[in-house]
Amino acid sequence: MIALLPDAFADQRAGLASVRMAGCFALMLGFEAEVAMPWTAARVDGSPVGWMAVNSSKPGRETAMSVLIQSSNDWAEAHLEDDPERVEAALLEAASELAGLDLARADHKALHRWRYAATPEPLGAPFLFDRAAGLAACGDWCLGSKVEAAFESGVQLADALLSEIAARA
Numbered sequence: 275m276i277a278l279l280p281d282a283f284a285d286q287r288a289g290l291a292s293v294r295m296a297g298c299f300a301l302m303l304g305f306e307a308e309v310a311m312p313w314t315a316a317r318v319d320g321s322p323v324g325w326m327a328v329n330s331s332k333p334g335r336e337t338a339m340s341v342l343i344q345s346s347n348d349w350a351e352a353h354l355e356d357d358p359e360r361v362e363a364a365l366l367e368a369a370s371e372l373a374g375l376d377l378a379r380a381d382h383k384a385l386h387r388w389r390y391a392a393t394p395e396p397l398g399a400p401f402l403f404d405r406a407a408g409l410a411a412c413g414d415w416c417l418g419s420k421v422e423a424a425f426e427s428g429v430q431l432a433d434a435l436l437s438e439i440a441a442r443a
């Protein structure tokens with residue numbers, strides 16, 4: 275974000291510099307036959323895996339067996355530039371151990387790297403708005419890591435913009 279904003283936004287840089295985001299790998303697995311997973315979701319500590327869910331157990335997604343594995347943010351940060359094959363293998367090994375199943379035999383595998391997936395240290399303000407420069411920024415990184423934070427940030431900036439427009443009319 276700092277790189278996108280011009281120097282006219284300089285007074286906001288102190289706050290922006292304190293924002294810290296963290297990555298996450300998501301590994302999607304698809305199975306042509308049912309796999310007997312021991313649970314539908316697991317939050318995990320002390321493993322490359324941070325979260326696992328049987329995606330096909332969610333309403334409306336039951337057509338084919340699917341499992342989503344998310345790395346922990348710390349592990350992703352340490353392995354962001356690793357070969358995708360190595361990342362996939364490490365996540366499969368850790369997830370298989372957790373589930374007590376060989377998940378590497380999935381019929382479909384897709385790995386995605388999210389470089390800016392979570393915000394361990396958000397801005398702490400709902401948006402940035404430099405009235406003189408006519409520039410504003412919002413997003414989950416202002417308030418947290420989840421979609422509620424993105425929504426709250428966007429709504430609050432929209433309110434501020436509407437007030438600004440009304441004041442200038």
Ligand SMILES: Cc1cc2nc3c(=O)[nH]c(=O)nc-3n(C[C@H](O)[C@H](O)[C@H](O)COP(=O)(O)OP(=O)(O)OC[C@H]3O[C@@H](n4cnc5c(N)ncnc54)[C@H](O)[C@@H]3O)c2cc1C
Binds near residue numbers: 300391412414424
């Ligand atoms: C793997 C994963 C799982 C998640 N699971 C959940 C969950 O279960 N529940 C939940 O509440 N939240 C979840 N989140 C978080 C949620 O996705 C985010 O909080 C939300 O998407 C943030 O919305 P946003 O609009 O702030 O940013 P984004 O959705 O990231 O949107 C930013 C947009 O800006 C675009 N962009 C970036 N740079 C530029 C540029 N230079 N020029 C033009 N466009 C650009 C991007 O392409 C993107 O479309 C998850 C996130 C990840 C990565």
